[in-house]
Amino acid sequence: MSNSFGTLFRITTFGESHGGGLGVVIDGCPAGMAFPHQRVAAQLARRRPGQGKLTSARREPDAYEVVSGLEPETDRTLGTSLTLLFRNKDARSRSYNELQQAYRPSHADYTYDARYGLRAVSGGGRASARETVARVAAGALAEQLLWEQAGIEIVAWVDDVAGIAASVDPEAVTREAVDRAPVRCPDEKVVQAMTSAIEAARRDGDTVGGIVRCVARGVPAGWGAPVFGKLTAELAGALMSLPASRGFEIGEGYDSRHMRGSQHNDPFRLDANKNVYTTKNHSGGIQGGISNGATLRMSVAFKPVATIFKPQDTVTRDGREVTYTAKGRHDPCVLPRAVPMVEAMVSLVLCDHMLRAQTARQQWLRHYGDTPA
Amino acid sequence: MSNSFGTLFRITTFGESHGGGLGVVIDGCPAGMAFPHQRVAAQLARRRPGQGKLTSARREPDAYEVVSGLEPETDRTLGTSLTLLFRNKDARSRSYNELQQAYRPSHADYTYDARYGLRAVSGGGRASARETVARVAAGALAEQLLWEQAGIEIVAWVDDVAGIAASVDPEAVTREAVDRAPVRCPDEKVVQAMTSAIEAARRDGDTVGGIVRCVARGVPAGWGAPVFGKLTAELAGALMSLPASRGFEIGEGYDSRHMRGSQHNDPFRLDANKNVYTTKNHSGGIQGGISNGATLRMSVAFKPVATIFKPQDTVTRDGREVTYTAKGRHDPCVLPRAVPMVEAMVSLVLCDHMLRAQTARQQWLRHYGDTPA
Amino acid sequence: MSNSFGTLFRITTFGESHGGGLGVVIDGCPAGMAFPHQRVAAQLARRRPGQGKLTSARREPDAYEVVSGLEPETDRTLGTSLTLLFRNKDARSRSYNELQQAYRPSHADYTYDARYGLRAVSGGGRASARETVARVAAGALAEQLLWEQAGIEIVAWVDDVAGIAASVDPEAVTREAVDRAPVRCPDEKVVQAMTSAIEAARRDGDTVGGIVRCVARGVPAGWGAPVFGKLTAELAGALMSLPASRGFEIGEGYDSRHMRGSQHNDPFRLDANKNVYTTKNHSGGIQGGISNGATLRMSVAFKPVATIFKPQDTVTRDGREVTYTAKGRHDPCVLPRAVPMVEAMVSLVLCDHMLRAQTARQQWLRHYGDTPA
């Protein structure tokens, strides 16, 4: 069950990085929708390795087949589950002795072995970051629904690389601005420094981490659920399931400890149409786990990825201490490619809650015949 | 379904702060276990309001009734679901005009109204922090199982108040050390400063936030699940469901951006018994979402709580802009009472994964007849 | 998790027959609804033991407390989870030697012992039929929603006792007609024979079984879900979770084997308003797991209950073969009391699918702007 995510908009991902392929089964998409190939392709392109000097040289076209859920003649959704399949094209066969193979430090090799008694030695198995291709595709579909049905815009960007911090207006930032530089930071003043830090790490055979920040604009008040279904909890769980994620914040996050309640609280006012709004947004758009109509603001910290080209101490499966040095392709910094992954996970959570809120809304209307004041 | 948490060790909480009471249904506790009244009472006492000057004056004895799941004559668990019921003793009836009532800034009043079209005006409803009494009790049971069956110790402490940071050894800290000062910080050097910061906030009718840090020692390698069931994801979701939580970190968290991969990676070595261990623990005990045998290290940021005794701008349900000033009881700082809440949520996640790992283990043994190298 | 049922309208029952009490947590009830105390009380009264000579002499008033989910001043639902608690009033303490106690034949004593290593010797534990009190109360709430929001009527009746079969018009039968005789069979021609069969069994210290039939009138076309969420599957699972249930049928059920496809198929026609209907209803209102607008027709077979007052061969927990003779109170026939239980389970399934259909409907309207032809 740990391969499924969501309640009404629900995905199940499958597959490994080196095998027949990866994919995703998507439940909860309405019938009659044109499949948003363009949006899916665009987000997959942003996630793809081999985009430039900053990312891995592995090249996978990320072409997908819609195995189920579309009426062939019209390319429209049937309302039943959609299945997308991505073939693995660039898998290289390796010969090795499983028992002798070294556990790569800070990868999932040892922990998968501890859990399963064996592991996918021909690749990262389910722990491979390639699994996120399935999430990004499903997230693009969710994003399309959020846009069509509620006018919601979701934008993520690289906000920090190796401690070099950007300054970005969460109300104004666009994907176009984000994509202007390969590092996917819309603050032109730090793009060069960030890029240099990544290239320096690459030259050293090393890696760097950082922060991706994300906003969702246009989420109406009233999405979310009490207790364990809080938006805060589900966004945190969604984002901390991404590879290399190490931290999550909503609103002011860790910085809120430097504020007093009187500074942090967001006063309510009425606009010209008597609609409620907050004059500040320290809450990051969520109060008591439910959206308040303000922009959702969150961040995710990513560690420097584990694959480095320096010798490291480790042990083998058959109990020998060895020195291990990685070979092949790698990303010196995962952040630029993590941007669409973050957008995807946020979209999946919000789309699920949009459907959950529709049920609640429909019921409310039956009983009250009108919307709340 | 947002009231339930966990897969094999699964809780469903119920109730509001002002009504018949609160409680929890607990599934997955083995049969024949002596109910750990002492441990439950101890953790409830640490969560309880009215422990001293630092916390709310509200007094609830937090006595619970075990409504189901125990054999009366022996007080032993039946293996079927346990139900604990806490009565609300200190609820005060209020007379008010619902439509005129002001939305308290940065509380869940407005968002619940937006979701449900009405709200529990006689208290915080399901958004009340009193709901955590049910989690703390269930968490104590989980903690007991983790201790009995795997020797696991879970210790949380206040690591930062209003920016005043402690320095604590995660391998050595004990609950006794944590409880030495009412602020629940085991670093004696900062206890006075933290306490003063809280008391200053109280004098000002204001509030402060901070950080609770938590460790789980003794978790064996191999707990956790791939993709969405990663320990990282489930711990994040669990902890970010706590009231006033604003951020989550595992291992180095946001600070990992200041490290390179070569610094952050944890080398593997073999001990005298040929068991695998890491010589550092920047990973916080989790790699690829699965435990690696090292101590689990995480933190949660809490904002300054929303109830302050200063006038604030807000609006009423019937569309008027007003000034609101809170009355009654409140906590100037939620951190000391959050310590057992954090321990409870971590215990619930780990106990669930202990059971999930037992299933996997059992199957592994059938096929291999032995444990992994 | 086996204590929960449903997806959007979801209940979790708790408690044993001999202990603090039983209850149910109900999720998915809309906010602002007046709690239907009258309907709940009416169905509980029909389930209650001690209604007459035909049922058990045990007397439980079945008074419940609404522990959570209601605004006290208005008695209206908050939209968050409702909790109902039933106290056990008539529990009798027993002294016994657990190890020596005999396994009652065809009860759950031995199987619970095999699963848990112990069992609730002071009563039936979770296997007690008293657990259904929680389902009947929750079902009455579901029934109220189905009536208010969709005009659906659910009526069950005793259709067979000990092989004595009734003949009842599924389109016309009412609860009033059902309740005219204590045996809850609306066919006056067989009431006397059924009653005599039950009384004869009682005189002999024995028991009889039979069939409860149920209809749901007014279910619109389009409720249900593909594959494992078929109405057929969920109704079967719901009804076969009732104590003593042994069989389930939809539509013609087992008799459909005596028909050819050309007889069994239900032709479609259009009424004066161009609405689709079927000229027959052998399908029992469900095609492909989804409702077709016709009356839902189903039945449940109940075995003769296991508690009899004759000596029976059995064994004890400590491994001795003994003769066991039941003492105390019992029902010679569970059928009359099973009628509200069947109605409750059908209501829970349909209410859940009403909410699931509302979500689908809402989405459909967004895309098509109109209802299907």
Next chain:
Amino acid sequence: MSNSFGTLFRITTFGESHGGGLGVVIDGCPAGMAFPHQRVAAQLARRRPGQGKLTSARREPDAYEVVSGLEPETDRTLGTSLTLLFRNKDARSRSYNELQQAYRPSHADYTYDARYGLRAVSGGGRASARETVARVAAGALAEQLLWEQAGIEIVAWVDDVAGIAASVDPEAVTREAVDRAPVRCPDEKVVQAMTSAIEAARRDGDTVGGIVRCVARGVPAGWGAPVFGKLTAELAGALMSLPASRGFEIGEGYDSRHMRGSQHNDPFRLDANKNVYTTKNHSGGIQGGISNGATLRMSVAFKPVATIFKPQDTVTRDGREVTYTAKGRHDPCVLPRAVPMVEAMVSLVLCDHMLRAQTARQQWLRHYGDTPA
């Protein structure tokens, strides 16, 4: 979520009959297991159309690809989710006017349209019986685990066709005996009559129904769960999710109404090794929803399938009354092919409960250090 089934052994099926293909994601299979290609192929062959005169002429080789979950070099399971993909080979493109197309009587055409506002006009969509290919493959895997780990044998057979009833010994029947005749009935005395009934229906362009009976031998006492997780409930839900199923029985089923409790109850005795057994098995191996060690006995009623070659009254999507006559391929009787489908669903339920019981068992052993008496 209606595409998923099971808790610890959990499948998610996907795909339609006419499109890219169908498949299944399987969670809960242990690591290190050799993939049972032979058993899977054998069960798929028994489900396959085109086996002879009794079944449909459609020919699909039912070759599958294991897309994920196997280590390529060893063909052993990784412990993470397995994905099987079946391509649709025999799909025929059709040109039609969707709005004019007639709703086939007693198919899912109209109900899917009512639910989704459109339907998979190029085939049965998710309602197609071809979806069961995914279940049969997953069921064969479950069956393999049940056999390897617990020595359990599952055998189903055609017990009734068009009212012609077989007489079969549930303790002795084998798959070999079942497969001796194409009609899959092991009672030689009725094979000819059953076959003639099916062929007569075919000649008439009509169809017949019947009963499949199934046993599971070797299930130990103690599998199953209380309340909604009863084996009875989960088996009923599983089997009533099969296309054309109309009824379910456990043990004596509907016939139990002809017995008194004193006849129906199963006495307990001890064998030479002091193990508990029942001297009869009217309970069908389940008491209180949990297995008692006796053979599980159940049946499923199947209606005559809806595709007939006679003219039928129906309506079109655009609101005209028409006469519809089916063309193409069809099964005059689904029963022989339903045999492996029934075995698959029973295997899926039992395998899930085997894993759930392992968790409970493991815990029990921790506390008691021994098995129950």
